[in-house]
Amino acid sequence: MLSLFLLLPFLGIIALNLPVKGRRDAAAFLYTLSLSIGQAIVVLFNPGDFWAKPDFWGGFFNLGLYADNLTFVMLLSIGIVVSTAVCVGWQTISDHRQRLNFYNLVLIALIGMNGTVMLTDIFSLYVFLEVTAISSFILIAFHRDLNALEGAFKYIVLSALATVLMLTSIAALLLFSGGTSFAAVSAAVKSNSGNVIVIIAVSLFICGLFIKGGLVPFHGWLPAAYSAAPAAVSILLAGIVTKVAGIYVLIRLVRDVFGPISEISSVLMLVGTFSIIVGALAALKQDNFKKILAYSSISQVGYIVLGLGCGSPLGIAGAIFHLFNHSIFKSLLFVNSAAVEKQTGSTDITKMGGLGSRMPYSNATNLIAIFSTSGIPPMAGFWSKLVIIMALWQMGHFTYAAIAILVSVITLAYLLAIQRKVFFGILPQELKHIKEAGIWIVIPAVTLAIIIIGTGLCFPLLFKSFLMPVSSFFK
Amino acid sequence: MVNDMSQLFWMCSIAGFLVFIIGIYGLLVTFNLIRAIIGLELLTKSVTLFLILAGYVTGQTGLAQALAITLIVIEVVVIAIAVGIVLCVFRHNRTIDAQLLRNIKG
Amino acid sequence: MVINIIILIALVTAALWTAMTTRLLRSAVGLAITSAILSILIFRLASPIAAVFELSVCAGLIFAIFIISITVTQRVTPEAFETRKKERMTKFWPLPIIVIIAAVVLTQIHFQTTFNLPAQTTPNDVKIILWNLRHLDLLGQIVILLTGAFGVVILFKEWKNG
Known part of the structure; x- marks a missing residue:
């Protein structure tokens, strides 16, 4: 029944665009919201044998979908982040027709992401990455202001470059494997492990994924796209799109398809460390709320890749847990930036101050997200960073572990600078009239904050039953 | 026969690689947005050639053609969206010689 | 083999012209020609259906998209055209040299391989x-x-x- 994750959004798009009179934007909002929340809940209460059931249309469609625990973690994050973006979109986009277009594109992005995490074929992977990417291009350029168009064009160019690298790699792998399924490719890579063409193919594919995930030598597009996109779209992009398109695929391929190759592991650790450092240092210098968050995203993704490069089951479990945590706390930070942007009309943090007294919910939830990002106990982010650092320590990578701890301090510094400049301090005269942003921004913010604290407090329970099984597929 | 196939593969790969270099160079050097899209198109041409070639030399032309057709369909949509964004930029600026691409390379 | 090599040289030359030519319109034409030559090559590589797609969609549809967008956006005076021509010459003169050197170096390598595959099931x-x-x-x-x-x-x- 996994195909429901693709077919329900698809049928929704068709139904929403039938020429019917009435508030189609409200219908679209309710449908998208219930679909994404439903996805999160269904995955959370994981009814095991439900997924194993064959589709009710018998063998008519042969989609070849597959789900393991990693897939379920991703489906859960997708559900949470998409529902957040849907709520914020309702609050920040006012025009009826634009709202309808927005929800259609969000549903398409949902199909793209759900497909990406469930498929088992390296070429279908390209197709669904393109579905996600094309809907993101349009979403970034949604309001057609010049900065957003610039960000979207940069994203198109670099994303096209990434897909070209991946397709070259697929063509090279076709020389050795009898098909494009993960199983065939995996067998081909294993039986030709020393071959130069195979090594080039694998490195090209991983290079493409570095571009998609915005890791350091290839991060040029990311701050432009994140900061220029409409508020709700930044949540979607930063929270989940680049994580699915870049990082999830990286984990899946390195873990299950290409297998642990030691050269790749060291490259991953190096790139991860550079991303951590460069992202954090660049974030220190910014004055724009969303740009700081974008660079912080690069830095946090570096932690995930560092954990993955570590290669031990503990490291991969930490990477996946940090991926989940990152999508929650980065969405929360972007929700708060959306609230501030909507109420003050600006994202320049030097012009603000003292909003905490006016926007108490944003103030409190932002502080929780900051603590989780920089790894203060007992927030969820603390545990995932701890697991990654422990894994590094176990494998004897002491320098990397030390850098990871040190940059956590820098993370706290630049994020607290946001908190100090935006929410603490003296309220400027022209911002006296500010109120809390609307209900559809406060509800997701509070929900995400509860998820962060809840995950942090339940961590000992989750670790044995939920997280270590995620990495147990690693053989 | 094997030798012939090997030689043909290598010649076509060289041509694909050269088209790839030309595309990358055109993409990096230009400031004109439409020229950047043309550079991307050249890159896609080289990839189409690689896919078909891989299918031909391994005798999986059916699979390779199916992949190439999917690739071409997706390519058209990406190009249409990119051109749409360029036209929007043009409506703002009345020019497409913007220096937009300058800071991508950093 | 000789015919294939001629086609390949034509392909690279067309791509080079696409990238180097000064007028945007000619560049789009060059892209369509590259596509057409590529579709001949694809046809010779025993893939007729993909060749038809390449010819009709890439040389046809994408060419039309480019022509429309260029005629909408392009308004160049002759003086601006002359300066741009000079600019492009200074920027693009290394490209043919790089391409020729790469071609010479790569053709010197004697690449030998056999393609063994697991038995086809599909x-x-x-x-x-x-x-x-x-x-x-x-x-x-x-x-x-x-x-x-x-x-x-x-x-x-x-x-x-x-």
């Missing part, structure tokens, strides 16, 4: 593979075409402030 027919075995790709293509329609609606809808 039929080698593009229609069966596309329509019966790759349903997920078909779904993805349909969704992408829908996305393209939404994109055109959003990007081209009339502008309120002139």
Whole structure:
């Protein structure tokens, strides 16, 4: 029944665009919201044998979908982040027709992401990455202001470059494997492990994924796209799109398809460390709320890749847990930036101050997200960073572990600078009239904050039953 | 026969690689947005050639053609969206010689 | 083999002309010619259906998209054209040299390999593979075409402030 994750959004798009009179934007909002929340809940209460059931249309469609625990973690994050973006979109986009277009594109992005995490074929992977990417291009350029168009064009160019690298790699792998399924490719890579063409193919594919995930030598597009996109779209992009398109695929391929190759592991650790450092240092210098968050995203993704490069089951479990945590706390930070942007009309943090007294919910939830990002106990982010650092320590990578701890301090510094400049301090005269942003921004913010604290407090329970099984597929 | 196939593969790969270099160079050097899209198109041409070639030399032309057709369909949509964004930029600026691409390379 | 090499040289030359020529319109024509030559090559590599797609979609449809966008945006005076021509010559003179050097170096390498594959289990027919075995790709293509329609609606809808 996994195909429901693709077919329900698809049928929704068709139904929403039938020429019917009435508030189609409200219908679209309710449908998208219930679909994404439903996805999160269904995955959370994981009814095991439900997924194993064959589709009710018998063998008519042969989609070849597959789900393991990693897939379920991703489906859960997708559900949470998409529902957040849907709520914020309702609050920040006012025009009826634009709202309808927005929800259609969000549903398409949902199909793209759900497909990406469930498929088992390296070429279908390209197709669904393109579905996600094309809907993101349009979403970034949604309001057609010049900065957003610039960000979207940069994203198109670099994303096209990434897909070209991946397709070259697929063509090279076709020389050795009898098909494009993960199983065939995996067998081909294993039986030709020393071959130069195979090594080039694998490195090209991983290079493409570095571009998609915005890791350091290839991060040029990311701050432009994140900061220029409409508020709700930044949540979607930063929270989940680049994580699915870049990082999830990286984990899946390195873990299950290409297998642990030691050269790749060291490259991953190096790139991860550079991303951590460069992202954090660049974030220190910014004055724009969303740009700081974008660079912080690069830095946090570096932690995930560092954990993955570590290669031990503990490291991969930490990477996946940090991926989940990152999508929650980065969405929360972007929700708060959306609230501030909507109420003050600006994202320049030097012009603000003292909003905490006016926007108490944003103030409190932002502080929780900051603590989780920089790894203060007992927030969820603390545990995932701890697991990654422990894994590094176990494998004897002491320098990397030390850098990871040190940059956590820098993370706290630049994020607290946001908190100090935006929410603490003296309220400027022209911002006296500010109120809390609307209900559809406060509800997701509070929900995400509860998820962060809840995950942090339940961590000992989750670790044995939920997280270590995620990495147990690693053989 | 094997030798012939090997030689043909290598010649076509060289041509694909050269088209790839030309595309990358055109993409990096230009400031004109439409020229950047043309550079991307050249890159896609080289990839189409690689896919078909891989299918031909391994005798999986059916699979390779199916992949190439999917690739071409997706390519058209990406190009249409990119051109749409360029036209929007043009409506703002009345020019497409913007220096937009300058800071991508950093 | 000789015919193949001529086609390959023509392909690279057309691509080079596409990248180097000063007029945008000629560049688009060059791209269409590159596509046409590529489709001949694809046809000779025993892939007729992909060749038809390449010819009709890339040399036809994409060429039309480019021509429309260029005629809408391009307004160049002759003086501006002359300066731009000089600029392009200074920027692009290394490209043919790089291409020729790369071609010479790469043709010197004697590449030898045999292509061994596991036994084929699927039929080698593009229609069966596309329509019966790759349903997920078909779904993805349909969704992408829908996305393209939404994109055109959003990007081209009339502008309120002139």
